[in-house]
Amino acid sequence: MTGLLAGEWTKLRSVRSTWWALAVYVLGVGGVGWLAAATTPTAPAADFAVGVALTGFGFGQLVVVVLGVLAAGSEFATGMALASFTAVPRRARLLVAKTAVVAGSAALVSLLLAAGCALAARTLTEVPGGVPLAEWPVLRPLLLQTLGAGLLAVLGVGLGTALRSTAGGVGLGIALVFVLPPGLALAGGPVAGRLSQALPALRVGGDSFLAVDTSWPVGLAVTAGWAGVVWALAAVLLVRRDI
Amino acid sequence: MIELDGLTKRYRARTAVDDLTVQVLPGRVTGFLGPNGSGKTTTMRCVLGLTRPTAGTATVLGVPYAELAQPMRRVGALIDPRARHPGRTAHDHLRALAQSNALSRDRVAEVVDLVGLGAVAHERVRGFSLGMAQRLGIAVALLGDPDVLLFDEPVNGLDPDGIRWVRHLLRELAAEGRTVLVSSHLMSEMQDTADHLVVLGRGRLLADVPMAELLGSGAAVRVRTPRPRLLAPALQRAGGQVQLEPDGALTVRGLVADRIGDVAFATGLPVHELTRLTISLEAAYYALTGDDVEYRAGER
Numbered sequence: 090m091t092g093l094l095a096g097e098w099t100k101l102r103s104v105r106s107t108w109w110a111l112a113v114y115v116l117g118v119g120g121v122g123w124l125a126a127a128t129t130p131t132a133p134a135a136d137f138a139v140g141v142a143l144t145g146f147g148f149g150q151l152v153v154v155v156l157g158v159l160a161a162g163s164e165f166a167t168g169m170a171l172a173s174f175t176a177v178p179r180r181a182r183l184l185v186a187k188t189a190v191v192a193g194s195a196a197l198v199s200l201l202l203a204a205g206c207a208l209a210a211r212t213l214t215e216v217p218g219g220v221p222l223a224e225w226p227v228l229r230p231l232l233l234q235t236l237g238a239g240l241l242a243v244l245g246v247g248l249g250t251a252l253r254s255t256a257g258g259v260g261l262g263i264a265l266v267f268v269l270p271p272g273l274a275l276a277g278g279p280v281a282g283r284l285s286q287a288l289p290a291l292r293v294g295g296d297s298f299l300a301v302d303t304s305w306p307v308g309l310a311v312t313a314g315w316a317g318v319v320w321a322l323a324a325v326l327l328v329r330r331d332i
Numbered sequence: 333m334i335e336l337d338g339l340t341k342r343y344r345a346r347t348a349v350d351d352l353t354v355q356v357l358p359g360r361v362t363g364f365l366g367p368n369g370s371g372k373t374t375t376m377r378c379v380l381g382l383t384r385p386t387a388g389t390a391t392v393l394g395v396p397y398a399e400l401a402q403p404m405r406r407v408g409a410l411i412d413p414r415a416r417h418p419g420r421t422a423h424d425h426l427r428a429l430a431q432s433n434a435l436s437r438d439r440v441a442e443v444v445d446l447v448g449l450g451a452v453a454h455e456r457v458r459g460f461s462l463g464m465a466q467r468l469g470i471a472v473a474l475l476g477d478p479d480v481l482l483f484d485e486p487v488n489g490l491d492p493d494g495i496r497w498v499r500h501l502l503r504e505l506a507a508e509g510r511t512v513l514v515s516s517h518l519m520s521e522m523q524d525t526a527d528h529l530v531v532l533g534r535g536r537l538l539a540d541v542p543m544a545e546l547l548g549s550g551a552a553v554r555v556r557t558p559r560p561r562l563l564a565p566a567l568q569r570a571g572g573q574v575q576l577e578p579d580g581a582l583t584v585r586g587l588v589a590d591r592i593g594d595v596a597f598a599t600g601l602p603v604h605e606l607t608r609l610t611i612s613l614e615a616a617y618y619a620l621t622g623d624d625v626e627y628r629a630g631e632r
Binding site for chain 2: 092093095096097099100103104105106163164167168169170171172173174175176177178179183331332
């Protein structure tokens with residue numbers, strides 16, 4: 090498995106799209122976070138100040154979905170899959186390795202980025218009692234953000250593998266996390282509201298972004314459910330279909 | 333060794349490979365011939381576990397390919413020169429595949445030099461010509477120094493130098509005792525390279541023969557004599573099929589040249605020319621596949 094992980098890491102780091110996505114993610118999330126913190130001179134509580142600084146993740150997570158779709162879908166879109174699955178005929182193992190590398194990378198970058206945003210809040214926003222970085226109300230949104238990004242990357246890898254297309258995967262991914270949840274929220278009504286809550290909406294810390302709100306454990310469970318089901322479906326299709 | 337046993341692959345309406353039973357043995361180059369759509373690529377993909385057969389089995393070194401833990405160390409394959417991400421450099425492409433089979437970084441450098449891509453190893457493969465892409469694919473096949481090699485149309489897009497290089501490489505690999513299966517539609521190329529031929533037509537096995545036998549089966553002897561009308565019946569009595577050519581020579585099938593000389597001597601007839609005619613692989617091939625070409629240009 091070590092070799093598989095190393096190989097997948099080489100694949101991920103050796104294409105430009107990865108670095109473009111990383112740049113957009115870091116600059117977008119970091120820039121918006123810094124700007125939000127800088128324009129919020131005071132806040133009543135530490136978790137509020139941190140929540141404001143994490144605003145950029147609302148859009149930033151889209152990049153994570155796209156990264157996941159590209160990493161998996163490009164295998165099939167380019168023909169690389171022929172070489173990859175000839176080298177590793179145990180297809181599920183390869184998918185596990187790819188998912189671990191992509192989701193792990195996305196989670197690591199998100200953790201660093203979220204920590205940076207919290208630092209911005211601590212430096213730029215005045216809160217009574219300060220922003221203690223090691224305490225649960227501050228730590229929780231950072232970890233949620235990290236976990237959320239990891240799950241969205243899993244969802245992206247699942248979509249790219251199941252659809253075998255970068256364009257289709259990106260389209261469906263963005264629809265699921267960014268178009269349908271707010272769309273249904275705007276539509277109003279109890280059914281649309283429930284549906285909106287049942288979709289893997291982007292989340293800023295504990296809050297769902299532009300969608301009908303849920304508590305953070307429910308939101309996380311919904312996202313994990315989508316990522317898990319889509320990924321499992323992708324794995325079954327991958328093992329069953331011809332390359 | 334590659335073994336196919338009753339290998340069959342059906343798509344909805346079409347049977348791509350039809351009950352194919354073949355053994356590809358080590359130590360020689362086995363040419364895999366057949367018109368477009370005759371099932372060569374599908375067969376190779378079944379061997380590599382990329383395509384699941386509808387019926388029958390394909391094994392490599394006695395086991396299904398998918399059961400090999402680090403298959404590149406046992407089996408190398410060039411299936412498609414486009415099996416790469418265009419945005420990756422040749423070196424990174426090889427490196428990622430090498431890592432997946434726990435092969436060293438040194439081995440990547442070795443195969444890069446072996447296939448002559450040293451100067452462009454750190455360029456993105458998007459800009460590669462078809463010939464360079466083929467070389468990269470061959471490098472992938474050779475990465476794990478495997479005992480069994482499959483090449484699907486390896487000389488497509490190569491220049492004459494490249495073609496000669498591939499021919500030499502294939503012969504060398506076979507001489508080292510490896511199993512080499514190579515498909516091509518370039519007859520002349522195959523004639524110079526392969527020791528043994530497996531010929532497909534519409535997914536069916538048409539021939540599984542040593543090259544010499546296939547070329548010899550249609551062989552004839554040309555005999556020139558001032559008295560053809562006397563020599564012809566003598567040769568027929570000896571068991572030959574004799575045909576009188578417009579230039580007065582005889583074309584004899586079913587008798588070897590030595591025997592024809594003996595017959596002529598016994599009947600006291602002079603012989604001015606005695607030439608063994610071998611047919612080209614191309615002619616032998618068309619004799620075999622004539623009825624089995626799936627895609628034929630319309631007659632005008």
